[in-house]
Amino acid sequence: MRKLTVFLLCAVLCFSLVTAPAAAASVDKTTSAAAALNMMGALQGDGSGDLNLGGALTRAQFCKIAVVVLGLGKNVGQYAGYTIFPDVPASGWASGYVNLAVRSAGIMSGYTNGKFGPDDVITYGQAVTVLMKMLGYTTADVGYTWPDSFILKAADVGLTDGVSLSKNDTVTRGSAAILFVNLLNAEMNGGAKKFMETISGATVVSDVFLASKNAKTDSGETGAVNVAGSKSGTYLPEGTVPSGLVGAYGALVLNAAGKALVFVPAGTGKTVVSTVSSATASSITCADGTKISVSSSASFYLNGTAKTYGDSWVDIGGGMLVSAYYSDGGTVQSVLVADTDSTAGSVTVVTTDGYALPSAAAVYINGAKSTAADIEKYDVVSDSGSGIYNVTRxxxxxxxxxxxxxxxxxxxxxxxxxxxxxxxxxxxxxxxxxxxxxxxxxxxxxxxxxxxxxGSALSNTNYGVVTALTTSSATVALSNGVTVSGAVQSVGTDVVKGSLVTVGSYDAGTIYLSAVGSASSASALSVAAGTLGSLSLSKAVTVYECVGASAVSKIELADILVDTVSGSKIKFYATDPAGDVSILLLNDVTGDVYTYGFIKNGTVTQSSGGLSATNPTTSIINGDGTTTAVTGTTGLTNDTPAGIAATGSGTLAGYAALTAVSGVSRTSFHEDADGTLYVTTASGYIPVADNVQAYIESSETWAALSKARSVSDNLTIYYDKTPAAGGKVRVVIAH
Incomplete structure (x- = not known):
């Protein structure tokens, strides 16, 4: 949530897109369709790569595309070398394609005068007839009025979506590209399969985004296609993958060898790509102000892995590609977010103090909106050519x-x-x-x-949170987004899963971990000014939070809903070579570290040294299930709305008692222009936490807040702190 006025706040996180435009733009159907045919080897450009989409297609050229799309291009040589039509000589380039299409595939025919007319432009009626035959339709299926019957049936099956031509109109290369992609997406006559599934030896990976064309396979081969969606994977391409397909939503067709033959953009809906300015738990705002609303039900993929948007949007940073696929109904069905493809533009390491950029340049440093003046020596600047410079520290x-x-x-x-x-x-x-x-x-x-x-030229300490730890190995999520793993060389006795540590190495293949100490600052943190006492916060600052000895969580500055945090709440900080604060660990400031829901008390019997003892345990029941019980007690009774925080070793680190406000109407909830939800009460406005837990008493079920509000106009809200102290609504009960 970021600050509005008095008690209204809304979170903001900057992130942006690889080679996408600064403004939100729908993927052009003609361009993406042409790119698909180009990847397949069916539509080729001139020496400069221009596909000449406005140019007319001849019958011979259309014939070649049809044969390649059928997956029969490898067989052309068998049909070259002889003459069927006097105007298609055996020595001509088109003979194999024309002969195959006529004699074997049966999808084209010549004129009544015995000629084929290879250099004649193909008309809309002729083109549609060919494509319908490729789908398995005959005159008996569509009617005997040619070509009108074929055109009418083609419209029924979606073959002509996006193309408005009359039967005698010339078909351009761009229009043909749309028709062929519609063909790939269309169902065969009888409805058993889509056309793309009938390509010889083909396997289709449906409902995916093309996340990258420069991925690496498990065996280390580069230049692979990475898709994310219903099935994520990395595949070497059969041919060249045009940049215009990156970010598109659709289906990947693999050939019999398992290589990517073609990426087929979805035939319906639309895909929007853009450089993004900010994100909240419910929406993405593009650089031009366009807002993409993302519901909790939308599929979300981060760097090729299926995630929950509500849990993962905080990991979206500047310089990331974003692609949203809208269904025909206009709602966002799927969202892809991926790191910048560093091979898509120029990459420069800053080797001096100061770095000049165009005055109109948009600069993001580790996802934070910045300026060229903020760029430091040894920063990495990526220029995608769109006027946006993504800088990583x-x-x-x-x-x-x-x-x-x-x-x-x-x-x-x-x-x-x-x-x-x-x-x-x-x-x-x-x-x-x-x-x-x-x-x-x-x-x-x-x-x-x-x-x-x-290491001596640039002073750098690796900070991160331990995500996995055994006696022999450890995995640490570093503050800069890198995850490192290795055999454990040494581990501090106070290091557990969830600890904030420094990471280093002395011997090959090993790492050592040391928990950060207590470096409390007597100075306060000014969120608005971006300072910790006299120190400035780095543009690339990483903020963590814990509750006492609890596991550490990564948060954003925008999650802090107060202007000032006292020095007593600063558990640790570190500075970068420039003297700015780059790491900040807070102690129980936002309330977001707790897990909220209903208290569930229990006991556990533990044995040690031949002695046993029964100790109290506490867990939380909420919409995500029941948390693992931790040793310790809050003193609260069962089913009391509250929050708990646990240590990495499974003990209770602290709890948050909640204050109830009863008799709240569903109409007391409001949403501002930025998507921030808040509740109006007698004591003021209280923001609603992004992960608020809602419970419906009548059905004894947990549900989305919108559902709870829809079934009752008598609600009780539970908040953790006063609005002035940065509190939020954590639990809502519908009576």
């Missing part, structure tokens, strides 16, 4: 463990037990290092190495 320091194929020209390097891909432009900066050196990697937003410097 993402660094990893550790022992140089390994390089492939060699240290002179590495394609990948291993640091902190983790392998990183090296951009071609970064090889030179790594060539001077040897295995065993301490180096600092300078990373792009998609964690590729843009450059490297010695």
């Amino acid at each position: 993402r660094r990893v320091t550790g022992r140089y463990d390994d390089a492939t194929p060699n240290t002179s020209s590495p394609g990948t390097v291993k640091v902190l037990g983790t392998e990183f891909e090296v951009l071609d432009s970064a090889s030179a900066s790594l060539s001077g290092f040897k295995i065993g050196d301490t180096i600092t990697l300078l990373l792009t937003s998609d964690n590729k190495v843009a450059g490297a410097v010695s």
